[in-house]
Amino acid sequence: MDRVLTIPNGISAARLAGVPVFLWLVLGPRTAVADDWAVALLIVAGLSDWLDGKIARALNQASRLGQVLDPAADRLYIVSTIVALAIRGIIPWWLVAVLGLRELTVGAALGVLRRRAGFGTLQVSLAGKGATLCLLYAFPLLFLGDHPGWGGTLARVIGWAFATWGTVLYWWAAMLYLAQVRSLVGDDACPQGGGAGL
Numbered sequence: 001m002d003r004v005l006t007i008p009n010g011i012s013a014a015r016l017a018g019v020p021v022f023l024w025l026v027l028g029p030r031t032a033v034a035d036d037w038a039v040a041l042l043i044v045a046g047l048s049d050w051l052d053g054k055i056a057r058a059l060n061q062a063s064r065l066g067q068v069l070d071p072a073a074d075r076l077y078i079v080s081t082i083v084a085l086a087i088r089g090i091i092p093w094w095l096v097a098v099l100g101l102r103e104l105t106v107g108a109a110l111g112v113l114r115r116r117a118g119f120g121t122l123q124v125s126l127a128g129k130g131a132t133l134c135l136l137y138a139f140p141l142l143f144l145g146d147h148p149g150w151g152g153t154l155a156r157v158i159g160w161a162f163a164t165w166g167t168v169l170y171w172w173a174a175m176l177y178l179a180q181v182r183s184l185v186g187d188d189a190c191p192q193g194g195g196a197g198l
Contacts, residue, residue: 006061008052012069015048019073019080026084035147039140045077046136053129071124074132075103081139090146091163098167099135102174109181116185123180128173134166 025038145156
């Protein structure tokens with residue numbers, strides 16, 4: 001579990017390294033070619049998110065670093081992508097606020113967990129992974145939907161469907177994480193006489 005140099009960790013690190021490249025492509029040149037490369041990078045990031053988990057299980061290369069790197073890369077991609085797309089006017093700022101509030105909620109819960117129970121991470125839920133995949137599919141489609149023509153319209157409709165489901169699942173996963181935190185903090189406090197809630 002303490003291994004660092006593994007294939008999944010390398011994939012997650014490469015995904016993290018792609019974030020500033022994506023931001024430059026979206027906010028820098030603002031040309032059709034740069035937009036195409038940004039969409040391609042988002043697609044590769046989404047595929048790599050699925051791939052590193054499969055490899056970790058198949059080769060028994062799960063690690064503590066991977067448990068931190070993988071969700072960190074997912075969150076960083078989601079945050080950077082929604083902010084960049086909002087700046088470009090492709091998605092509304094209220095969506096940034098809804099997803100940002102979710103991140104703050106989970107972050108605050110993790111802070112409580114570390115302080116009161118000594119735990120560092122939470123078990124990743126299927127809802128959370130599903131939400132991440134939906135959002136990683138939604139963003140390139142919404143990006144493509146910003147272009148004219150029937151293809152852009154179709155991409156926009158499908159993209160918003162993924163974005164809606166992803167946002168709902170993202171908050172559902174947050175509720176599951178909060179339930180985990182409440183349970184762990186309560187279990188930690190019980191031996192000292194009395195349960196604790198979040």
